[in-house]
Amino acid sequence: MVTLLRGGRLVDPAVDLDRVADLLIRDGVIAEVGEGLEAPAGVLIVECAEKVVLPGLVDAHTHLREPGREDEETVESGTRAAAHGGFTAVCAMPNTDPICDTGSKVRFLVERASERGIVRVHPIGSLTSGQRGEVIAEIGDMIAEGAVGFSDDGRGVQDAGMMRRVMDYAKAFGTTVISHCEDEALVGSGVVNEGAVSTRLGMAGWPAAAEEIQVARDIRLAELTGCRLHLAHLSTAGSVAHVRDAKARGVGITAEVTPHHLFLDEDALLSYDTNLKMNPPLRTAEDRAALLEGLVDGTIDCIATDHAPHAPHEKEMEFELAPFGTTGIETALSLVVTELVGTGTFEWSDVARVMAHGPRRSLGLEAVTLAEGSVADITVVDPEARVEVVPGWFESRSRNSAFLGRKLLGKASEVLVGGAFAVRNGKVVD
Amino acid sequence: MTVLSCKNIISMEDLTPDDIVAILDTAESFKEVNERRIKKLPTLRGRTIINLFLEPSTRTRTSFEIAAKRLSADAINMAGSASATVKGESLRDTAKTLSAMACDLIVVRHKYAGAPQVLAESMDACVVNGGDGMHQHPTQALLDLFTMRRHVGDLAGKTVGIVGDIAHSRVAGSLVPALRMVGAHPIVIGPPTLMPARPDVLGADVAYTLDEVIEELDIVYTLRIQMERAEGMPFPSLREYARFYGMNEARLNRMKPEGIVMHPGPMNRGVEVSSAVADSERSVVLDQVNAGVAVRMAIMYLLLGGEAHGDAA
Numbered sequence: 229m230v231t232l233l234r235g236g237r238l239v240d241p242a243v244d245l246d247r248v249a250d251l252l253i254r255d256g257v258i259a260e261v262g263e264g265l266e267a268p269a270g271v272l273i274v275e276c277a278e279k280v281v282l283p284g285l286v287d288a289h290t291h292l293r294e295p296g297r298e299d300e301e302t303v304e305s306g307t308r309a310a311a312h313g314g315f316t317a318v319c320a321m322p323n324t325d326p327i328c329d330t331g332s333k334v335r336f337l338v339e340r341a342s343e344r345g346i347v348r349v350h351p352i353g354s355l356t357s358g359q360r361g362e363v364i365a366e367i368g369d370m371i372a373e374g375a376v377g378f379s380d381d382g383r384g385v386q387d388a389g390m391m392r393r394v395m396d397y398a399k400a401f402g403t404t405v406i407s408h409c410e411d412e413a414l415v416g417s418g419v420v421n422e423g424a425v426s427t428r429l430g431m432a433g434w435p436a437a438a439e440e441i442q443v444a445r446d447i448r449l450a451e452l453t454g455c456r457l458h459l460a461h462l463s464t465a466g467s468v469a470h471v472r473d474a475k476a477r478g479v480g481i482t483a484e485v486t487p488h489h490l491f492l493d494e495d496a497l498l499s500y501d502t503n504l505k506m507n508p509p510l511r512t513a514e515d516r517a518a519l520l521e522g523l524v525d526g527t528i529d530c531i532a533t534d535h536a537p538h539a540p541h542e543k544e545m546e547f548e549l550a551p552f553g554t555t556g557i558e559t560a561l562s563l564v565v566t567e568l569v570g571t572g573t574f575e576w577s578d579v580a581r582v583m584a585h586g587p588r589r590s591l592g593l594e595a596v597t598l599a600e601g602s603v604a605d606i607t608v609v610d611p612e613a614r615v616e617v618v619p620g621w622f623e624s625r626s627r628n629s630a631f632l633g634r635k636l637l638g639k640a641s642e643v644l645v646g647g648a649f650a651v652r653n654g655k656v657v658d
Numbered sequence: 659m660t661v662l663s664c665k666n667i668i669s670m671e672d673l674t675p676d677d678i679v680a681i682l683d684t685a686e687s688f689k690e691v692n693e694r695r696i697k698k699l700p701t702l703r704g705r706t707i708i709n710l711f712l713e714p715s716t717r718t719r720t721s722f723e724i725a726a727k728r729l730s731a732d733a734i735n736m737a738g739s740a741s742a743t744v745k746g747e748s749l750r751d752t753a754k755t756l757s758a759m760a761c762d763l764i765v766v767r768h769k770y771a772g773a774p775q776v777l778a779e780s781m782d783a784c785v786v787n788g789g790d791g792m793h794q795h796p797t798q799a800l801l802d803l804f805t806m807r808r809h810v811g812d813l814a815g816k817t818v819g820i821v822g823d824i825a826h827s828r829v830a831g832s833l834v835p836a837l838r839m840v841g842a843h844p845i846v847i848g849p850p851t852l853m854p855a856r857p858d859v860l861g862a863d864v865a866y867t868l869d870e871v872i873e874e875l876d877i878v879y880t881l882r883i884q885m886e887r888a889e890g891m892p893f894p895s896l897r898e899y900a901r902f903y904g905m906n907e908a909r910l911n912r913m914k915p916e917g918i919v920m921h922p923g924p925m926n927r928g929v930e931v932s933s934a935v936a937d938s939e940r941s942v943v944l945d946q947v948n949a950g951v952a953v954r955m956a957i958m959y960l961l962l963g964g965e966a967h968g969d970a971a
Contacts, residue, residue, distance in 0.1 A: 427854040430771040430793025430831050435855075500772030544748040546770035548791065 230254045231647065232267050236276025236608060240283050240598040241577040242585055251281060253604040256647035261600055274642060276608055282580045283596045284316030284605030284645065286587035287557055288484055289381070289406075289460060289532035292318070292349070294340065296325025301537040301625050303337070304344040306557075309535070309624035311650035311657075313558040314640030316605040317348035318535075319591060322359070323382040329354035331369035338374045346650045346657070347643070348605070350376040350593065355394050355405060361385045364394050371401050377591045379406035381460060382507075384442050386412055391446065395455035404456045404591050409442035409467070410508065419548055421509045425494040431548060434509050440466040447474045450481055458590045459483040461534050463508040465518030472527045482590035484532035485519050487560045488630050491567050492516075496630075502543045503628050506536070507552035523582060524573065530586030531564065533557045537626030554630040558622055561607075562615045563631065565638025569611070579609075608642035613654060615639050623656055662960045666778040666785040669794045670835040678839060682804050684956035685949065691728070692952055702731035705962055706761040709735045710752075711788065713769040717923060717947070718788055718798075722765050725954035731762075731962075749773055753780040762962055766790070784961045792826050798922055799832035801953040802879070803840060805946045809918050810876055814841030817874050820862070821847045821903050822881030822930060823892075825854045829881060829922045834860040845871055848903060851892035868903050875913045879920045880905050880930040896929050906932040910940060918942050 233251040238261065240246075250265040251258060267273055287310060293301035301309075303320075310318045320337060322328035328337060334351045341349035353370035357363040359380040367378055378398060384407070385391040391407075398405050415438045420426050422433020443459060447470060450457035462468060462485050471483045488506060493516045497504050504510060522528040536553025543550050564583065568574035584607070588595055596605045615636040619627045643651035650657055662680065664672045673681075691697055707726040711719050719735060726733035747755075753776075756764055763784040766774040771791035778785035789795040806813055818837055824830045824846045837844040838861040846853065846862040857864050865871045872878075883899060893899050900906075905919055919931065919941045927933045935941060 422855045424856045424859040427856040427859050430791055430828060432792075433855050500775055541748060544750055546749065546768070546776075547772045548770045 229647065230268055230271045231644070232265065232271050232273045233276045233281055233606070233608065234273055236279045236281040237576070238281045238598050239576040240580055242283070242580070242595070242597045243599040245598055246577060251598065253644070253647045256604055258598065258600050258602050258604050261598065274608070278610070278612070279641060280576050280609045280611060281598065282576070282607045282609060283584040283598055284643070285314050285561065285583040285607045286317045286319070286593065287315050287533050287535065287560070288319045288530055288587040288590055290318035290320055290535045290557060291323070291537065291553070292320045293324060293537055295336065299625070300539050302344070303340045303349065305623065305625045306535070307341070307345040307347045307349065308656050309622065310347045310557050311643045312623040314561040314607045314609065314643060315347055315557060316607060316643060316645045316650070317350060317593075318557070319350045319352050319376065319587070321352050321379065321381045322354040327354050327359050329357050329359070329365040331366060331373040334370045334373040334375045347645050350591070352377050352379050352381070352406065354378065355380045355385060356390065359383055361387060361390055364397050367398055367403065368401060371403060376593060377404040377406050377458065379408060379460065381406065381408045384408050384410040384412065388445055388449070392449050392453060395449050395453040395457070399453055399455040402456070402592070404458050406458045406460050407442065407446045408460050409439045409446065411438040411441050414438035414441070419505060419509070420497060421494045421511050423494070423512060425497050429497065429500070436464040436466055436511065436515070439464055439508055440470060443467045443470045447471070447479060447481060451479050456592070457481045461486050461489065461508060461532070462519065462522075462528060463489045463511050463515060465515045468518045468522040468527055472522065475527060482529040482586070483527070484530045484590065485523055485528050486534045487531060487556055487563045488554055490516065490519055490523070490531070491563050492630060500547045502545070502547055502550035503554055503630050503632065505547060505550055505552055506534070506554050506630070520573070524578070529582070529590050531560060531582050532587065533560045537624055538628045539626065540628070543628045553628070555622070555624050555626055555628055556630070558624060559617055559629060559631045559634070559636070561609065561640060562636035562638050565609065565611055566636045570637060604644055604647035606642070606644040607640050609638060610641040610654070611638045613637070613639035613641065661963060665961070667796050667957060667961070668775045668778060668785065668787045670796050670799060670832050670839065673796070673839070675839050678800070678803065678836070680960060681800055681953065681956045682807060684960060685804050685952040688955040688959070689949070689952040692948070697728050698730060699728060700730045701959060702726070702729040702962055705731045705763070707731045707733045707763045707765065707958065708756060708761045709733065709765045709788070710756070711735065711737050711767040713767050713789070715767050715789070718767060721947070721950040722788060722954050725951050725958060728951070729955055729958055731958065749776045750780050753777045757781045757783065763958060786957060786961070789828050791828065792831065793828050794832040795828040796832045797950070797954055797957060798829050799836035800957070801946060801949040802833055802920060803836055804949045804953050805920065805942055806877055808945070809942055810916065813837070815843070816876040817843045817845065818877040818879055819845050819847050819868070819871055819875040820879045820881065821868055821905070822883055823852045824848050824857060824881070825852050826884065827881050831860070833879065834862045847871065849893055868909065872909050872912045876917050877920060878905050878913060878917065882922065882924065883926055883929055885926075900929050904930060904932060905935050907934050910935050910938065920946060923947065
């Protein structure tokens, strides 16, 4: 199949590209980039005038819920949601039921994704067996089956000695350890950021220090072991400062931030809306400003959604009992376009940096660019498309979005995975 | 008669200072009724009040029940376990179920913060928070204001020390803003391990020892210390707590001469309050209990727009 994306603004800082041009895709690969390309016979032409063509976006942090909670999300619905949100690939977190902690469970996900997935699925394996923090999981076996990184996401590894051991071991495979930073002894029963809002709402607080202590610890362990470290969902100004210092020292780490920590803060919480209950919790306006600053100056490498679908009957429980998490994979790009590009905070090249190249570099995935010869994973954004975040709009099986009711500008009109359309004219391809 | 500005009383912030005055003044007339031999008024005849207590409580539930019955409302007690996971029903379903029973007012006591607010958002009946988690307990704050006003007069400019487990106390959560609304000066007193992260946002000053502020206090309000805690004791021993934060005769003599001592009950004698202080005439603990019925009658009466106010006078 041959496809011509005609007249779009091609933006890819990795190959120093920002101009209006055509892009020809043949056999899943970018065959030619240039102005006024001739359309060969039988080519499918996609008019991209006024649109922005980016290297395909990757979500480094997705919960697909399969196996175990197919009522909340499946590989099929989760990858449809990802495509709807403009992503060409997701990295699936291992805290499913059962937990993805062996090669055979990774293989299940890889096979499921090839049958039902409409974007690429990169499995993340569990760091420790059963995510219990006691025994190293079969990391080598999982890598052999396709795992791209390892995490006990949902929990921090509590014991520093265990974290050191697993990082030492993972280093041999050249893989990435992804750290969910949460000191459980400090968090206790905390459900919201410790501070003004926890005081006002009368709920136990989850202090910033409980994240920052493990961020600092894991940076030190990365230095000690030489293992590549990626820090998941940073939420505090102190964490950003730790990462900035470490990078200045030349430590090989990367870090991510979620859209909800960038675009919401704890002041939104006064309604006891359980869609705003997440882990780590929404922090202060100052934390939010520091996260944005870190994203702009490159301290934070990527935006990752931490897309966490939950069943409505569980989210409708009392705030203190409801599960942590918000969906986010379908709103992330629109939020970035509206809140960052629309305000002049971001150039389009920054979008490619933090949503396409940053995630791939963080997890050691193969690079994708808009240059000839690259695999044709491409996201075409219509910056003027209007999005109203209402329950019926989602492709995800779950609707627990922290951004319900928002009106946003900008959406993926085309998503190509290996040259094949996952989204065409803004609609997911069936 | 005065009607309140709100339909629900979930937190003190739902009330205006005028609402507070209306409730306290109305409670004064109901207090007289409570001193009569025949204590029953026909005011809320035919109205239905449900006491939904999803956390164990005897004193507060009984107080609400007596209040409803003295106003001739049909009062029904519903008890249960707090959590939807145990009860198998979401808050929204509970709200719909109660709405379907066409009741007029629901009093909710719940183990978790925010539950009364969520219930109120999905039902037409008036909702009164009978205490939610570590959040608020507004009727307790109102009965405390009533008791304070009777004993020390106008509360504007008076200094009230609230002593003990501020962090976990819904009583403090309501009393601090309530005191601010009537112009009093609240100081929360306790070890930092029992303080919320930001007591300033509630509107309180903070002291870490009782002795540094005792001379300034018109009222000492002691909070109950919970003896058992999952997360470990926040202070070394009850003995040490009593030594630094207990209200004893020596401290009673150092506070303002007409100052009073309060406690929401039940008291741990020898911990928060010594027996001598608890039994002294400057302890108004039983007046608080007495006020509870009158204040809750006033709240029900004003929320349900009861008629024939003259009956109460």
